[in-house]
Every structure is written in structure tokens, then in C-alpha cells.
Amino acid sequence: MRKYFGTDGIRGRANGIITPDLALRVGQAAGLMFKQNGDYRHRVVIGKDTRLSGYMIENALVAGFTSVGMDVLLLGPMPTPAVAMLTRSMRCDLGVMISASHNPYEDNGIKLFGPDGFKLKDDVEMQIEALIDSDLTARLAGSANLGRAKRIESVHARYIEFAKRTLPRQIDLEGMRVVVDCANGAGYKVAPETLWELGAEVVSIGVDPNGFNINHEVGSTSPETLIHKVRELRADVGIALDGDADRVLIVDEKGQKVDGDQLMGVVARSWKEDGRLSQPGIVATIMSNLGLERYLSGIGLGLVRTAVGDRYVLEHMRAHGYNLGGEQSGHIIMSDYTTTGDGLIAALQLLAVVKSMGKTVSEVCHCFEPLPQVLKNVRYKSGKPLQEATVIKAIEAGRERLGASGRLVIRPSGTEPVIRVMGEGDNEDLINRVVDDVVDAVTQAASQVAA
Template identity: 90%
Template sequence: MRKYFGTDGIRGRANGIITPDLALRVGQAAGIMFQQRGEYRHRVVIGKDTRLSGYMIESALQAGFTSVGMDVLLLGPIPTPAVAMLTRSMRCDLGVMISASHNPYEDNGIKLFGPDGFKLSDEMELQIEALIDSDLTRRLADSATLGRAKRIESVQARYIEFAKRTLPRQIDLEGMRVVIDCANGAGYKVAPEALWELGAEVMSIGVEPNGFNINHDVGSTAPDALIHKVRELRADVGIALDGDADRVLIVDEKGHKVDGDQLMGVVARSWKEDGRLSQAGIVATIMSNLGLERYLNGLGLGLVRTAVGDRYVLEHMRANGYNLGGEQSGHIIMSDYTTTGDGLVAALQLLAVVKSLGKPVSEVCHCFEPLPQVLKNVRYKSGKPLQEASVIKAIESGRETLGNGGRLVIRPSGTEPVIRVMGEGDNADLVNRVVDDVVEAVTQAASKAAA
């Protein structure tokens, strides 16, 4: 059991779960662990999104790292994948991203990357947790070996150049009208600039962060504003990032949404035709639509499923030699270029396919018809509703009802007290009925536990 870390770092309400004291101790604990790598000046990069609480957490982390003798390089507002990339390119021992991704501004989080730019393993996070709860005062640096802090000014230009270089030199975006929605988040400067430098005509929304409006009615989790703008401007494509720009949602020229499953299908087909797939298939999670699996099978490709969380997708990719994977939510991992999900890079790869085919986004990106899929959330306060006999019985009955033509996935969220119930199958009415039955059983069990 992990006390602090969830599926994507430490996350929670700012000054609730994510306090300055916790951030200080995370910095000290992670700094102590990573300074065991050798006798030299150890360095950490710290990036953040645009939440008001980022200032507080950044300062506390900086104090934590410097107090144990680690030098700190401050990056300012920058996408999560940029932190991962810069951790490697700046030869740092550790990278930190302060973000709660697609959550509202009241929340924040701390994501850690190792020197290779990959998220830390469960084992390393457990070691950090043990240090957080230990007596850290005995491990502080003496006065002569305290760390220093420095703000780095060139990071946005470095990331833009990195993102552009993921495209072949002969590919540009000349003649393409693009609307980019940056969710008032970490990509609000770099994403529009990268698209413009590649020759696109760029219209931007969600690029006026004020500390409070990150993900508020904009971004990949609230695409209505982007859909409206694409239709209004008659753009060729719309791109929506989330708060830390590690996920992406596409809107075609007709205003229809294109999720991560469709994106993976498009890129998998293109890479297979170009001989770029390192394995005969891709890696996705248990939440990806069965329609994607059937589509890939028709191309002679397989779909390997993992637990929810891009870290688990990436772990399987690394262990088994896959170079393409991701989540339906838009975390797309292309390991030839990145070590984590990268919304901008994924969008550029898609636009490269669109440009090379010379077809509208609607024709390129709707490559399969998704099966009816229903996802409902049940919030609970206490207890373990999924262990109740009534819930277990409802789940078993639902799976039997759907049979081989559908799937039923029930899981607790890794970032909030919510149980997610997802069903899919060829018969929409049947799927809805099964999901409703399970939700009702979970709701009753949660209410009983809270009484």
C-alpha cells in the first residue's frame, strides 16, 4: 500500500493534501535518495503548470532539495514532457513537474522523473515514501554543502525545437488552419509557437492563464469551446491539450471529436505502412475501446492491454520493445521521441499523416466505429465498496450478460475517491443496463459504509 503516491505522482487539494510541509519533505526525501548515485554535484529540474499554488509548492520543493545539498534548476511553466526531456538533456539526476494535470485549479500534484526521463517505478516511490516519514533532520546538508537554485530562461525554445524535430524535415504545416486550445495551462506558450514555426495558420484559445482558470471550460476535458471555434473559423483541425500538456484531443474540420483510441489507430496504420512499428501491435489500457482492438486485428496488428495509467503502458512498452502506446484519454506515448505522454508531439505526428495523405482530418482520423461505451463514476467517502458481496455479484452478473461480445471494467480511481464503472459492447441498451445495475450496487454499498 502506498501512502502518498497514486497512479501519476502525488495529487490532491492544494493546502489540503499537497501542503508546503509535504512538498518540502518530498524534496528532501527524493534528494537524499538520488544523491546516493555518486560523489558529484547533484541537480534537479523543476517545472510547473499555471496553477496559483504552483508558486508555493515550487518554493517548498526548492527548499527541500537545497537543504539536502542538491542544486535546483527552475524551469517555470512548461509541459510535463518538456520536464522529462530536459531532465535527460541537462544531465540531471531528477526531474519534478508540479501539476494536477486535468484537475481544477484547487488541486495540484508532484510528478517525479528519473535521470533517464522516465517516471519512477513503484519501488522507487515506495523508497521515497519511507524517507518522507523518517527523521529527515539527521540527513540535512551542512552549511558548506547546501544546494543552489537557478532559473533557466531558454527552456521553452529548447522544447519547441525538440518537438519540431520529431517531424521529417520535408513535412511542414503550410496551408493548414489550426485552432489550438492550451487549457490555460503549461503549454500556453510553446504549443502555438511550435505550430506557427512549422508554417500553420494558428488561432489560439486557452492561452490566458491567471492561476485560477486552468482546465476551466477549456482543454481536452472540456472540448466544447474548441469545437465551437473550429466551426466558427472553418479550421482544418482543432487541438486541445490538458493542463500539463501530456495528453491531447483532436477535433476534425466538422467539429467531431477524435480521442486517443482513434489517434493510436491512425498512427499505428501509418507506422506499419512505413515499417516504423517496432512490434506487430501497440500497447493500450483496459479502457481502450474494443473497436480499436478489432480495427488493429484487421491490419494484422495486436493490442496489449495494461492497467489504467500511462506509466503502466510505458512499462510494458519498455519491457517488450513496443514504440507506440497510450490511453483513450489522449496520453499517447511514442518512445522513439519521448519518455512520457506528449500532447504536442502526438498532435504533430497526426498532422504529418494528414499532410502526407492530403485528405481532410475527418477522413483520416475516424478509422473505426467505436463500440457503444458507457463510463459512470461513483464517489464514496469510506470503506471498500468493491469488496461487498452484493457488488461482486452484480459485477459477475454483468459480465455474464455481456458475454464475449462486450467488456465490463470496474476500478477505483488512483487520484480521487471514485469508483469508475465502464461497460461496452455491440448492444448499447444492454451495456447501459449492465452499467446501471453495477453503479446501483456500488452506490448502495458506498452509502452503507458511510452510514
């Protein structure tokens, strides 16, 4: 059982779960773990999004790393994929991103990357957890061996150039009017600049962070503002990032949303035609729409499903040689370029397809009709409602009613005390009834456990 790490690092309420003391100990524990490799000055790179609590957590991490003799390179606000890239580029032993992704400003989190730019494996996280709860006093560095901290300039330019180089040299965005919504988050500087340097006419929203407004009525989880702006300006496309810019939502010129499933379908088709797919298919999660699976099958490609979480998608991609995968939420992993989801690079790859085809975004990006999908959340306080006999019975009954014409997916969230109930299939009325029945059972079981 994990005590601190979830599916995407350590996450929780700032000064609730994520305290300065915890951040200090994470820095010490992770620093000690990664100082075991060789006798040299070990370095860690730290980036963050724009939350107010980022200052507090950043300083606590710096204290932790330097106290065990690790040098710290500070990036300031940068996208999560940029931190992963810079960890490798700057030859660091460890990368850290301070962010709670799409969560509100009150939350924050700590994500760790290894020297290869990939998120840490489960067993490494477990070893760090054990160190966090141990007595670290005797393992602190001596006075002459403490680490140093340095703020790095020009990191934005490095990432912008990296993002641009993922496109063929002959592709630019000249003639495209693009609205980009940066969620008042980590991508607020680099995303508009990258699009402008590629020749697009750029209108930016969600680029005025104040510590409190990250993801507030903007970004990929609140696309209404972007949809309105795209329609108002008659833009060719809208791009919405989340708080740490590792996921993306596209809005076409008509104001229609294009989620990660549609985006993966477009890129998979294009890469298949260009001979760029390393395997005859892609990797997605159990939450991806059945319509995507049927569409890919129709063009001769397969869909492999994993547990929810981009780390599990990536693990399967690495183990089996896939170079394209992602989540319906917009975490798109293109391993030819990145070691984690990258919202900006995914958007650029999509725009490259649009430009090369000479069609509108709506013509290119709605490549299949998604099956009706219903997702409901049940919040609980304690216990394990999914293990209750009444819930197990309701789930089995629901799956039997759906048969081969649909799917029922029930899972606990990895980042908050919520159970997610998702159903999809050809019959929307049936899906709604099945999901409601399971939700009722889970809700009742959760209330009994709480009592």
C-alpha cells in the same frame, strides 16, 4: 499500500493534501534518494503548470532539495513531457513536475522523473515514501554544502526545437489553419509557437492563464469551446491539450472529436505502412474501445491491454519492445521520441499523416466505428465498496449477461475517491442496464460503508 503516491505521482487539494510541509519533505526525501549516486554536485530540474498553488509548492520543493545539498534548476511553466526531456538533456539526477494535469485549479500534484526521463518505478516511490515519514533532521546538508537554485532561460526554445525535430524535414504545416486550445495550462507558450514555426496559420485559445482558469471550460476535458471555434473559423483541425500538456484531443474540420483510440489507430496504420513499428501492435489500457482492437486486428496488428495509467502502458512498452501506446484519454506515448505522454508531439505526428495523405482530418482520423461505451463514476467517502459481496455478485452477473459481446471494467480511480464503472459492447441498451445495475450496487455499498 501507498500513502502518498498514486498512479501519477502525488495529487490532491492544495493546502489540503498537498501542503508546503509535504512538498518540503518530498524534496528532502527524493533528494536524499538520488544523491546516493556518485560524489558530485547533484541537480534537480523543476517545472510547473499555471496553478496559483504552484508558487507555494515550487518554493517548498526548492527548500527541501537545497536543504539536503541538491542544486535546483527552475523552468517555470512547462509541459510535463518537456520536463522529462530536459531532465535528460540537462544531465540532471531528478526531474519534478508540479501539476494536477486535467484537474481544476484547486488541486495540485508532484510528479517525479528519474535521470533517464522516465517516471519512477513503484519500488523507488515506496522508498521515497518511507523517507518522507522518517526523521530527516540528521541527514540535512551542512551549512557549506547547501544547494543553490537558478532559474533557466530559453527552455521554451529548447522544447520547441525538440518537438519540431520529431517531424521529417520535408513535412511542414503550410496551408493548414489550426486552432490550438492550451487549457490555460503549461503548454500555453510552446504549443502555438511550435505550430506557427512549422508554417501553420494558428488561432490560440486557452492561452491566458491567471492561476485560477486552468482547465476551466477549455482544454481536452472541455472541448466544446474548441469545437465551436473550429466550426466558426472553418479551421482544418483543432488541437486541445490538458493542463500539463501530456494528453491531446483532436477535433476535425467538421467539429467531430477524435480521441486517443482513433489517434493511435491512425498512427499505428501509418507506422506499419512505413515499417516504423518495432512490434506488430500497440499497447493500450483496459479502457480502450473494443472497436480499436477489432480495427487493428483487421490490419494485422495486435492490441495489448494494461491497467489504467500511462505509466503501466510505458512499463509494458519498455519491457516488450513496443514503440507506440497510450490511453483513450489522449495520453499517447511514442517512445522513439519521448519517455512519457506528449500531447503536442502526438498532434504533430497526426498532422504529418494528414499532410502526407493529402486528405482532410475527418477522412484520415475516423478509422473505425467505436462500440457503444458507457462510463459512470461513483464517489465514496471511505472503505472498499468493491470488496462487498453484493457488489461482487452484481459484477459477476453483469459480465455473464454481456458474454463475449462486450466488456465490463470496474476500477477505483488512482487520483480521487471514485469508482469508475465502464461497459461496452454491441448492444447499447444492454450495456446501459448492466452498468446501471453495477452502479446501483456500488452506490448502496458505499453508503453503507460511510454510515
